[in-house]
Amino acid sequence: MSGRPNKKSKRQDYRQAQRDGGAPAMPSKKFYRQRAHANPFSDHRLIYPSTPEDMDWSALFPSFVADTEAARSAPETEDATETVIKPSIKKLVKDIEVVDVGCGFGGLLVALAPTLPDTLLVGMEIRNQVAEFVQDRIRALRAQDSQGKQYQNIACLRANTMKFLPNFFRKGQLSKVFICFPDPHFKHRKHKARIVSTTLNSEYAYVLGPGGIVYTITDVQDLHNWMVQHLEAHPSFERVSEEEQEADPSVAIMRTETEEGKKVERHKGQKFVALFRRLEDPAW
Template sequence: MAGPPKKRQKRDDIKQEGQMPQKKFYRQRAHANPFSDHDLKYPASPAAMDWSQHYPAFAATVPAGVPNDDPIATPDHDKQNHLQPISKQVQVADIGCGFGGLLFALAPKMPETLILGLEIRTSVTEFVQEKAKALRVQHASTGLYQNVSCIRANTMKFLPNFFVKGQLSKIFLCFPDPHFKARKHKARIVSTTLNSEYAFVMKPGGKVYTITDVEDLHVWMAEHFAAHPSFERVGEEELEGDECVGTMRTETEEGKKVERNSGTKYVVVFRRLEDPPWP
């Protein structure tokens, strides 16, 4: 059960087209074990992913395939012929998007770029999906928020199931679980070995944005990206001019909390370098 059934019941009771979901019905414990299997649905490969379900406004007009109720394509590569293609690829990923504050702030700023939130908690994912739906209805005249969606995923294991090599231009890692215990450090979202996977799905020149209010974790993330030959740190001046950094500081849910608590926010951004030539 995801949360007490009552909560889910209430959630459904008040659900109305175009109405914003209420956070209180979607709360879920803030930690998930990235090593356990969960009951995840994910495509066998990026080609098996049905993106048109998530970005219907960007679906290519070619009428193709049987409609699929499942938001995530079944991991069956035989079916990929039936998938409806979309005109654009996802280029921005918010890993661990939580309730989606950053997603909904970024979406109107880059309406032609597909933005995807990835979140491991079921209820929280549902909230973001419902909110995206509601915002699309509310902004039907302007067509805003068509470019934002969210899926439930464990990106530490399944990032390459969703994105092909060099697909992403921006990855956001905002206020990740700090995993204080040394024993738990392997569960952190940033590690030298995992950074190779981020590098794989990013195009050269793309950026990884990280923000946290935990200094220890900030140092950890900065050190581990710096130690990875595929990344270089972006200088302070460039950060100032980057709209995404400002948005990340002020619009993420956690960012707002830290603000209220007058805590410190640590930002560090890394750029994906070209792969070195073979030796």
């Protein structure tokens, strides 16, 4: 006697239907249930490139794929009669410049897409089902655009930025890094898992080009003070002035368009914002 399908089966069937159907509908969060937080030190069986040159972004940004051909190599010995064909990595016509670290359900990416139409943006999310939700959301938004131009410049990737950020991006490649409402890790013994730290700030400095900006926002004042303290102490960053910060259109979007930001708004909470500019490297 077969019983009714359980909730897990329903969620799996729903997500599979999102991918197999014709024109995908906007996904529903209830079918992408996931814990609020993930341990960044755990092995999540993630796939990541050895170097940025080994990363194939073509599946995430199909509208920006450059025309390339398979690489051919000659036989290694005189006895070999067949040419070995190695499929080359499909390159993009432009580099990714903006990263949303821990992008959540993709609100910031979706809001930034039309304001930065000529820029490629990627969200990096460690939680598997949340990343799947954002991928299905972007797929649906693209399908709804009759001209096939909107939301082609955004994508979401499941990744652990604390471990593998330099595996995806070259030195100085990025112009913006967003860190929006990260896990505060209140307990002192958990502070090592905070996404802003002395070590991680060096990685942000590595992937950001001179003049690039780290955007931070949180509703936890203690975490805000922590991020400000650690970024101000880093020799590669300087804090952006209040006037320049408020004139940046990305700041207004960051305040209002993320899911966490909307939640804080509903509860009439405070939002603490700080921006930091990547400085030129000193002459050695």
